[in-house]
Amino acid sequence: MVIYESIIIMIHNRLSLFISANFKARLTRIGLNNARRYSTSDVSLEKFTSLHSATISKKPIYYGISPSDVAKRASVVITMLPSSPHVKDVYLGKDGLIEGLDEQNFFIDSSTIDQSVSKNVALQIINKGARQVDAPVSGGVVGAEAATLTFMVGASTEADFLRSKPYLEFMGKNIVRCGDLGTGQIAKICNNMLLAISMIGVSEAMNLGIKLGIDSQLLANILNTSSGRCWSSDTYNPCPGIMPNVPSSNDYEGGFGNTLIAKDMRLAVNAANEIQATIILGAVAQQIYNSLSKTPGYEKKDFSSIYKWLNERSGNKEN
């Protein structure tokens, strides 16, 4: 019998289990940010639960000894895992969620993974009698802290979507159903592929113009009021000094790392290859971010640091 609602968050290869009899109240207090701070990379689950109950909410936290154990104890399970093999392992592997589920279980997978794997895993879970949706998230650390994340939900029925919504609303502001199973993944990688392309495009255009002698703020203004306008130019400009509170004005610290966008671009290329879709700029952008994520000094920087890379690899008017 499932008695608890639960959240599993696996970050950087470590499985953290949160079980709560009062899920809603707890999520507002824990938040993704606190969860990370108390992740099991630092402490054991036992220590975490005692630490947590002492310092955060004064309420107990429970945990399972394996995904299948969690599925037995919690009706609603939210997972956020780093890659396709992790999801296959936690859901379908030995002692996976699939081994502990019954028809009361509802799984929300917020991992960003291959859309074909996401759909395939969900179909196997649903085939065993439980329900599942994919709900990848965008908005970054800032969005997580402010609970303004966007969740893109793929659900085989509207009922599944509606069931996921109240849980996701504790963490996000926009909860959108994108269609059938897997479409959450598709929407996310399509958006992020376009984002990567736009960010490189803005960086190339800003860098070219500035090197040719135009004032950076003036050029940003022109782009933002012309047909070049985009989120990467008007909200997250990669040129230092244009906007105050973006990574480019803070030495490209924080934000959305080159490693993460490189991973999303791999997923986009994989998805395109599965159906033989042509994505020329997407393919080049993937290679740019793959190399940038391994360039000394750029590994841990925000993805807008492509501007800095281009700036360093360009001559000047006097050349």
Added chain:
Amino acid sequence: MVIYESIIIMIHNRLSLFISANFKARLTRIGLNNARRYSTSDVSLEKFTSLHSATISKKPIYYGISPSDVAKRASVVITMLPSSPHVKDVYLGKDGLIEGLDEQNFFIDSSTIDQSVSKNVALQIINKGARQVDAPVSGGVVGAEAATLTFMVGASTEADFLRSKPYLEFMGKNIVRCGDLGTGQIAKICNNMLLAISMIGVSEAMNLGIKLGIDSQLLANILNTSSGRCWSSDTYNPCPGIMPNVPSSNDYEGGFGNTLIAKDMRLAVNAANEIQATIILGAVAQQIYNSLSKTPGYEKKDFSSIYKWLNERSGNKEN
């Protein structure tokens, strides 16, 4: 002695001369559109002037027999020519404007050409005693008909910019000074390079998502409210049926042709090469539009037709 204000518009290799004692009043009546309709590709200049005075404004129109003759007759001359060699020829060639100018002449070149040529020509003209600004334009045929064009002005003094403004305001809504001579060209090619990249990016993302099974309108909505948002997605979406009044919903007729954006991209690549700036996606986008402008069925289509091209060159979910 300069007695008239004048406009020279060279479209597709033919020189059309308009001379008017009452320039402002005439421009509002003639408009770029009428000018084109009566271009000298159809009629001789003599016939054009008589035709014009009879049917449009009941007022006489004058013409010069060469650019140098026009410079002698008109104080303010506006040119809009197809490429760098044309500008060099009309301004600096035999019987060019430079041979007829005196210190009262003011030249406004609205051609989109190589920024280095633009600046170099203007410096030679200014060296001879007249004044000149570069003022490339964006906004397309629609903007020209509605007089809502944007002019990006490069001027060596604020006074030159202010002198150009009232003339440009008859044709455009936004008249922006971008800095010194040549910066109008720089701003334009930077914007259009970013535009080309964004348009291809939106097309790749929309095509990928739709082929993977997500609803096109839903995907457009997600992009437009997420970090993929850009002018090409929210104002000029390349996927047919998303927006009613854009070329993609009219079989890619009208708008901004593949040939024209291919030309602007060549200018961007030339400018980057002059200063050895790195523009990876820009270089690929240039090649994409160069090839598209020569692909059967696409030569005369709007630049958003890259979506159609990608769509035809992609498999489907069932593949």
Added chain:
Amino acid sequence: MVIYESIIIMIHNRLSLFISANFKARLTRIGLNNARRYSTSDVSLEKFTSLHSATISKKPIYYGISPSDVAKRASVVITMLPSSPHVKDVYLGKDGLIEGLDEQNFFIDSSTIDQSVSKNVALQIINKGARQVDAPVSGGVVGAEAATLTFMVGASTEADFLRSKPYLEFMGKNIVRCGDLGTGQIAKICNNMLLAISMIGVSEAMNLGIKLGIDSQLLANILNTSSGRCWSSDTYNPCPGIMPNVPSSNDYEGGFGNTLIAKDMRLAVNAANEIQATIILGAVAQQIYNSLSKTPGYEKKDFSSIYKWLNERSGNKEN
């Protein structure tokens, strides 16, 4: 008890089974070419065996009713299948080879598939007690007919390699051990990725030079005696008329189709993504061949037809 040696060749989704008590003698008589001519796309297996024994060798041919049945009847099984899912299905699926094997079985998989899948399947087979090598092939239809194919063999022991060699020598001229399991696949995709890049490079260089006015044969000679020399220029020149017996001089018929190289390029990109290797030109070449394989008039052409595509998408000196 295994009593026969056998070859399974699956071409275009159809399974053709050849079983022979006298494998070596038969292969020389059947050849890949005859096998294809009598493939089960046209006739039933029963009809095929009777047809075969009557017309080709006067000796009987046997067949199994499933891969597992074949594994039981034949000790040596050669497979050549179109993609990773087919290999997983034939080897590990229901009624797959894995269900019929014993320690006498030796499997030679000549499919070109994902290197990670190839290795993984072989490890599972070996784990069950049989032996397996990967042996993808290059050389095309011409090489198959002339028995001059190259086989790139990945084997976990030298003994496995030596065991495969006599069988492969009936079909090929160069049988090379590339290292451990999976290295046959790696060698093949690395070579073919380089081939795709070189072919596009030669096509771009030849087309550019010819359009600029240099004689095609002269340019080919210069490239072939300079640092641009490569197999695609000196053995398989993509410009019509340079060499007599290559597809470019036969309207790009025959040879190595755009669809096939597009598939190999997908495998290369997949392999690169698995280890996060940067392959910029490889990624662009993949997109070029993906789109070419879906361009009307190019779907079934040889991969050197990229020259024709470029030629049609380029201006001329007079432009």
Added chain:
Amino acid sequence: MVIYESIIIMIHNRLSLFISANFKARLTRIGLNNARRYSTSDVSLEKFTSLHSATISKKPIYYGISPSDVAKRASVVITMLPSSPHVKDVYLGKDGLIEGLDEQNFFIDSSTIDQSVSKNVALQIINKGARQVDAPVSGGVVGAEAATLTFMVGASTEADFLRSKPYLEFMGKNIVRCGDLGTGQIAKICNNMLLAISMIGVSEAMNLGIKLGIDSQLLANILNTSSGRCWSSDTYNPCPGIMPNVPSSNDYEGGFGNTLIAKDMRLAVNAANEIQATIILGAVAQQIYNSLSKTPGYEKKDFSSIYKWLNERSGNKEN
């Protein structure tokens, strides 16, 4: 009256003049290498001539005070200048060769510059009554020292070609007429564009294979006996340790620098843009070498160092 034959070599912006009554004998003694060693970057022309006559040939060397002066003193003038503006200046500028020429002058321009500039300059010189050919060179420092350079000659008549041949044979082994004026430039940039593409292609293929676990020497052997074979793989392999006497085995010192190939690629892109030829991989290769020529640690390295760059920007099998 022209009394001497002469060679002008401008290297890195400095003009070195050599005048000799006995040109052939002198070239064999001076050689490009000695000329460089005594270039005017170190010593004045006066000092150079006295130094030269004392140490090398015991014969006097003469010099002119300007290009026009050289044209007056020497009938045959060979130039090798770094870029298009230098050629325009030395040939057509103030005190340029054009001001000193008469019908006895024969100019051989071995600079690698824009093919359109090359042709245009030659036509102006010929129009004034002298003769000229373009004769860009390949083979590098090694070829210059060994006098095994290749000269690609563009000449408007066979007679001009034959006149240039004996002079070029003192420096090179292969002297090829490519066609009319400018075709020497075209042949050179087409070859070098293909070379750049092949070198990146070999580097990507070798790096991918090695990272996937195949032995580097084995992989090189396979490529060199398969359809991936090319000069960059079998003569100048970019992977350290494959071949003993190439830059890759000497920390990428010597050879053909990233800056030089980046310049040639700009010429190729310029030429393609002039006639609107599509060169997709060429355009990407240009950007790769533009950025590499400005990447810390790579500015002065051989162009095969792209292998090292890729190697550092790729994960490993264990990732």
